[in-house]
Amino acid sequence: MANAPGPTGREAIRLLPRLRENPLTYISWLTRTYGDLVRVPLPRGNQLLLTSRPDLVAQVLVSNQDNYAKARTYQPLTELLGRGLLTNEGDSWTRQRRLVQPMFARRRIDAFAPAMVDAACQAMDRWAELDTGSVVDVAEEMSALTLDVVGRALFSSDLSGEAQRMGPALETVLTAFIKVVRNPLFMLVPNYHRWPTPNRLRARGAETHLRTVVDTLITQRRTEAAGAGDERDLLDMLLAARDDTGRPLAEQQIRDELMTFMLAGHETTANALAWTLLLLSRHPQARDRLEAEVDTVLSGRPATASDASKLEWTSAVLSEGMRLYPPAWMIEREAKAVDELDGVEVPAHSVVATPPYLVHRNPDHWPNPEGFDPERFLPDAVAGRHRFAYLPFGGGRRQCIGGGFAMLESVLLLATIVQRFQLDLVPGHQPETLTAVTLRPANGIPMALRPR
Numbered sequence: 498m499a500n501a502p503g504p505t506g507r508e509a510i511r512l513l514p515r516l517r518e519n520p521l522t523y524i525s526w527l528t529r530t531y532g533d534l535v536r537v538p539l540p541r542g543n544q545l546l547l548t549s550r551p552d553l554v555a556q557v558l559v560s561n562q563d564n565y566a567k568a569r570t571y572q573p574l575t576e577l578l579g580r581g582l583l584t585n586e587g588d589s590w591t592r593q594r595r596l597v598q599p600m601f602a603r604r605r606i607d608a609f610a611p612a613m614v615d616a617a618c619q620a621m622d623r624w625a626e627l628d629t630g631s632v633v634d635v636a637e638e639m640s641a642l643t644l645d646v647v648g649r650a651l652f653s654s655d656l657s658g659e660a661q662r663m664g665p666a667l668e669t670v671l672t673a674f675i676k677v678v679r680n681p682l683f684m685l686v687p688n689y690h691r692w693p694t695p696n697r698l699r700a701r702g703a704e705t706h707l708r709t710v711v712d713t714l715i716t717q718r719r720t721e722a723a724g725a726g727d728e729r730d731l732l733d734m735l736l737a738a739r740d741d742t743g744r745p746l747a748e749q750q751i752r753d754e755l756m757t758f759m760l761a762g763h764e765t766t767a768n769a770l771a772w773t774l775l776l777l778s779r780h781p782q783a784r785d786r787l788e789a790e791v792d793t794v795l796s797g798r799p800a801t802a803s804d805a806s807k808l809e810w811t812s813a814v815l816s817e818g819m820r821l822y823p824p825a826w827m828i829e830r831e832a833k834a835v836d837e838l839d840g841v842e843v844p845a846h847s848v849v850a851t852p853p854y855l856v857h858r859n860p861d862h863w864p865n866p867e868g869f870d871p872e873r874f875l876p877d878a879v880a881g882r883h884r885f886a887y888l889p890f891g892g893g894r895r896q897c898i899g900g901g902f903a904m905l906e907s908v909l910l911l912a913t914i915v916q917r918f919q920l921d922l923v924p925g926h927q928p929e930t931l932t933a934v935t936l937r938p939a940n941g942i943p944m945a946l947r948p949r
């Protein structure tokens with residue numbers, strides 16, 4: 498079987514600094530140079546196959562998904578997330594996903610809408626106290642806002658306490674993660690992510706803090722909940738969940754799951770909103786249309802869950818924002834056994850990377866791929882496209898469990914922001930991308946506020 502084109506082993510080593518500096522530029526360059534299926538030799542005789550083709554993405558994530566496990570890159574996250582849904586594998590993952598899935602049913606998600614809008618209104622009230630033209634860092638603001646939302650959804654009233662201090666601790670863990678996976682030793686040494694480097698020790702401190710906070714919240718809730726009725730939030734739902742044999746979840750599992758939702762559910766949505774606000778300030782026509790839609794649908798009142806389906810342009814704008822800046826910019830799998838991708842051999846243990854960032858800019862599927870055009874996401878335009886030309890939430894059985902939650906949240910938050918403010922990027926500032934776990938702004942997105 499043929500090999501896919503790509504750099505030689507020596508070239509790949511020479512290119513390593515490029516990969517570490519800016520993975521997005523590197524993977525885009527590889528694709529431009531070698532095509533939409535590229536082979537990159539890795540240390541110890543291993544290899545990476547990089548593809549931006551929707552049909553091959555579908556094979557890896559869906560039709561032959563049994564042959565693909567999550568890649569090693571996820572390993573450092575298991576230190577914090579344990580056997581939570583994002584990092585777990587095998588039968589235990591299957592059981593867990595079956596238990597948790599009903600918590601993300603439409604009806605349950607819609608019930609979080611008032612908390613989402615309430616959090617956004619509070620943030621807008623804070624902005625309203627600033628003078629017109631004041632500058633806020635939208636990256637930081639969206640991060641705080643979505644942490645507030647996920648905190649309310651997970652712990653509701655408990656948020657006003659410890660949970661607010663979790664932001665900086667999560668930040669420390671994520672920063673440490675990226676340092677580990679970018680270190681060449683990570684590819685060479687099996688348990689490098691556990692070495693007691695200063696970076697690891699810092700992360701361990703933050704992890705311990707996060708675990709203590711979550712444990713306290715669980716214990717408090719167990720005491721309160723004795724004999725209580727309704728399930729107010731995800732913590733209540735996790736406490737009430739029972740497996741096929743009627744057993745409740747183990748304490749450790751509840752904690753891992755809460756931690757996972759906290760991490761997976763906050764930065765991703767924050768980045769989707771921050772990049773979208775940036776794009777809107779560069780595309781005033783799309784913004785005018787957005788303001789007109791929000792004003793018509795909401796008529797000045799707070800948004801509700803039932804408005805979301807009417808906010809068609811708002812949703813298209815966000816989808817286009819996530820096409821250009823997919824928060825989960827990379828998805829990686831490891832082949833369990835040999836496979837074949839369009840005549841190219843995939844040996845066992847190869848890493849197959851299907852980065853949404855590249856797939857979303859594949860010119861065979863997206864005319865003018867670099868251009869911002871929300872029309873692509875109006876219903877008629879979506880109909881003719883390959884299902885896997887767009888995968889912000891992944892695909893197959895490991896696809897994002899929080900996709901519905903995230904879309905509802907981002908539509909309601911964006912509508913609430915646009916209803917009250919117009920934001921413009923501070924002239925001369927060039928936001929840059931940072932590929933951490935998510936695709937985030939490296940140097941902030943400072944924007945001037947103008948009340949509407």
Ligand code: HEM
Pocket residue numbers: 567582583584594757758761762763765766769823824825828829888889890891892894895896897898899900902903
């Ligand atoms: C714009 C926001 C979001 C984006 C772009 C996003 C993206 C993704 C992607 C691409 C995956 C699959 C990763 C893979 O296959 O390797 C994933 C998994 C996951 N996401 Fe999200 N996510 C978002 C919001 C959320 C929210 C709000 C939650 C929870 C409240 C959440 C919880 C999870 C969990 C638990 C998994 C693991 C699912 C499993 O493997 O069973 N995500 N997410």
